[in-house]
Amino acid sequence: MGRPLFLYVFLFYWHFLNALFTVEAPQSLCIVERGNNVTMECTFPVNGKLEFRDLSVSWDKKDELKQVYVLRKGEEDLKNQHNDFKGRIKLLKENLNLGQSVLQITDVKLRDAGIYRCVVAYGGADYKTIHLKVKAPYRIINQGVESTGHNEWKLTCQSEGYPAAEVIWQNRNYEDLTYKANTKFETANDQLYRVTSTLTIKSGIDDIFYCIFWNKELQENTTAILHLADSTEGILQTKSRRFVGATLIATAFVGSVLLFLLCIRKARANKGNRTPVASPSIAKLAKDKDTHNCRDAFFEDRELKYMQIEKT
Ligand SMILES: *[C@@H]1O[C@H](CO)[C@@H](O)[C@H](O)[C@H]1NC(C)=O
Ligand SMILES: *[C@@H]1O[C@H](CO)[C@@H](O)[C@H](O)[C@H]1NC(C)=O
Numbered sequence: 001m002g003r004p005l006f007l008y009v010f011l012f013y014w015h016f017l018n019a020l021f022t023v024e025a026p027q028s029l030c031i032v033e034r035g036n037n038v039t040m041e042c043t044f045p046v047n048g049k050l051e052f053r054d055l056s057v058s059w060d061k062k063d064e065l066k067q068v069y070v071l072r073k074g075e076e077d078l079k080n081q082h083n084d085f086k087g088r089i090k091l092l093k094e095n096l097n098l099g100q101s102v103l104q105i106t107d108v109k110l111r112d113a114g115i116y117r118c119v120v121a122y123g124g125a126d127y128k129t130i131h132l133k134v135k136a137p138y139r140i141i142n143q144g145v146e147s148t149g150h151n152e153w154k155l156t157c158q159s160e161g162y163p164a165a166e167v168i169w170q171n172r173n174y175e176d177l178t179y180k181a182n183t184k185f186e187t188a189n190d191q192l193y194r195v196t197s198t199l200t201i202k203s204g205i206d207d208i209f210y211c212i213f214w215n216k217e218l219q220e221n222t223t224a225i226l227h228l229a230d231s232t233e234g235i236l237q238t239k240s241r242r243f244v245g246a247t248l249i250a251t252a253f254v255g256s257v258l259l260f261l262l263c264i265r266k267a268r269a270n271k272g273n274r275t276p277v278a279s280p281s282i283a284k285l286a287k288d289k290d291t292h293n294c295r296d297a298f299f300e301d302r303e304l305k306y307m308q309i310e311k312t
Contacts, residue, residue: 021045021124023101028129031218034136034162034190037106039092042118042128046099056121057091057101062129063114069103084111110134110162110191136162136192138213141224151202155226157211158196160188167197168212177201177209205229 024043032038040059052074059068066082069089081089085105092102101118113134119127138161146154157167164185169177183197197211206229213222 021122021126023118023120023126023128025118025128025130029131029133031133031135032108034108034110034134036108037104038108038132039102039104040116040118040130040132041095041103042101042120042130044099044101044120044122044126046097046122050097050099052096054122055096056119057096058119059091059101059103060117060119061114062117068116084109108134110136134162135215135218136160137218137220138165138195138215138222141211141213141222143211143224143226145226145228148200151204153201153203153228155199155201155209155211156196157213157224157226158194159213159222160192160194161213161215162192163215163217164193165195165213165215167195168214169197169199170210170212172208174210203228 021044026041026043030038030040055071055074057069057071059070060066061068061082066084067080068085069081069091070077071091076091088106090104090106092100092104095102101120103116103118105112113132116130116132117127118130119125138159140159142156142158144154144156144158146156148154155169159165167178167181167183169181171177177199180201181197181199183195186194186196188194195213199209199211201209203209206227208228209226211224211226215221
């Protein structure tokens with residue numbers, strides 16, 4: 001008779017105690033650009049001063065069963081840390097006192113993408129998961145314009161990024177020419193896609209075309225403008241470039257003189273009437289951009305969009 005009752009009481013309290021100890025993940029989705037640093041955060045309850053010796057914290061990559069970081073009874077234990085993470089992981093110790101298990105990954109790779117699990121044991125134990133997505137924007141588009149004679153042109157756009165992008169072609173009037181293009185995908189290093197798209201088209205000289213790399217998943221577009229005139233004879237081109245260069249230098253010179261005069265006039269007018277410049281806040285902004293904290297409002301905005309996309 002006494003035993004089941006004891007068990008019942010024990011289970012009741014055990015459940016009760018465990019219910020009190022909950023780990024939360026303020027941001028369960030993080031999107032970071034390859035090469036940047038990212039911090040992921042879980043919170044846990046700390047009443048009063050943290051007893052370091054009673055605290056165990058671990059982070060692992062759940063989808064691949066890779067150990068990322070372990071703190072056992074207040075002692076760091078990196079013996080079984082997976083090679084993928086060697087030298088790139090830091091747990092921000094000072095945050096533990098605030099009940100925050102903050103993991104920093106530096107120089108994020110595409111292969112870091114996945115589901116991370118943070119476990120905290122401090123009296124009770126609990127865990128949460130965080131989804132990390134890594135992107136590589138199609139920032140630089142290499143372009144080629146080649147005349148194949150008879151008013152026919154071969155236009156090429158090439159770029160590298162992740163995830164795979166669609167390439168859309170348009171003419172001067174933004175009419176879609178994608179159906180005439182040929183796009184191929186190759187894998188470059190570090191899982192990047194090298195996307196090359198070629199459009200062969202009849203057109204007169206002096207026309208322009210657009211190639212747009214559309215990263216559907218991240219809702220990002222990068223556009224290049226191709227000028228057909230650019231590929232006329234080399235000599236003619238350098239000549240006109242030199243002329244343009246000289247004009248630019250002359251304009252810049254006249255411009256600086258004018259600006260200088262304007263500044264002097266303004267400085268006189270503004271004497272004793274200065275407004276302080278908000279440089280500290282700018283410096284702070286720049287600093288904050290170094291590490292992508294997944295609590296960033298900027299990211300929250302994106303993540304919302306992201307989740308909506310994923311749902312549909
Ligand atoms: C990117 O370009 C495509 C094609 O022009 C367009 O349908 C899409 O809405 C654009 N997306 C963004 C985010 O600008
Ligand atoms: C990432 O963090 C490391 C070490 O804290 C720092 O040296 C590096 O400049 C950071 N990288 C970026 C892109 O902010």
